[in-house]
Amino acid sequence: MIPAEHNSDWSRLKSGDPAALESIYRQHVRALYRYGQKVTPDVNLIQDSIQDLFLEIWRHRVTLSDTPFPRYYLLRALRNKLVRAQGQRSYISEGELRLASGHLEAAYVELDIMARESEAQHRQTLKQLLEKLPSRQQEAIYLRFYQNIPYEHIAEMMGMNYQSVLNIMQRALKALRKGYAARSSRS
Numbered sequence: 651m652i653p654a655e656h657n658s659d660w661s662r663l664k665s666g667d668p669a670a671l672e673s674i675y676r677q678h679v680r681a682l683y684r685y686g687q688k689v690t691p692d693v694n695l696i697q698d699s700i701q702d703l704f705l706e707i708w709r710h711r712v713t714l715s716d717t718p719f720p721r722y723y724l725l726r727a728l729r730n731k732l733v734r735a736q737g738q739r740s741y742i743s744e745g746e747l748r749l750a751s752g753h754l755e756a757a758y759v760e761l762d763i764m765a766r767e768s769e770a771q772h773r774q775t776l777k778q779l780l781e782k783l784p785s786r787q788q789e790a791i792y793l794r795f796y797q798n799i800p801y802e803h804i805a806e807m808m809g810m811n812y813q814s815v816l817n818i819m820q821r822a823l824k825a826l827r828k829g830y831a832a833r834s835s836r837s
Contacts, residue, residue: 660720664711671708678724681797685725688792689732699731722803725793729807779829787822790815 659677662670679700686696703724707714717723780788789808793799799807805815 660714660717663707664714664716666711668708671704671711674707674720674724675704678721681721682724682728685792685797686728686732688789689729690736695732695735699728699735703727703731719800719803721797722799722807725797725799726803726807775830775833776826779826779833782829783822783825787818787825790818791822794819 659670659673663674682700682703683696686699687693690696707727780791783791786808790804793804793807794801801815801819802812804810805812808815810818
């Protein structure tokens with residue numbers, strides 16, 4: 651479900667409210683930057699592209715189409731800008747997918763420490779397994795599980811058909827499960 655404030659901010663932006671542009675920027679800039687790092691290691695290009703994206707959005711606000719999913723619109727626009735800027739390079743550079751670490755609450759300090767060590771080991775294992783996936787699989791995993799983009803939008807962003815995205819997701823998840831099981835059995 652899309653939060654109502656996203657639609658409200660987008661509508662206000664289209665009406666010329668600069669506070670709405672600022673709100674949209676603040677809501678999405680971190681996700682845009684993280685996603686940009688998956689496309690290119692060039693931090694300056696990412697920052698410039700994000701700035702250009704928001705300037706273009708402001709300049710063309712009157713002609714913007716309505717979108718129920720502004721994050722998808724912004725991620726796709728940023729990806730297109732970065733790919734164009736890199737001379738039509740259509741692959742994702744190798745990068746690491748970072749997992750959000752949850753904060754565990756434990757009654758005893760020892761349990762908390764053990765739980766954190768175990769969680770760190772699991773994150774490290776998953777990170778290593780993710781890095782071994784082909785770049786297209788990494789991109790699909792990132793968009794689906796870290797940005798919560800629907801499969802239909804992922805297919806459109808990656809220039810693939812819906813079934814192909816499902817296929818690469820299935821292969822990626824299968825490889826992750828297999829790799830994780832193999833590592834767990836060695837421990």
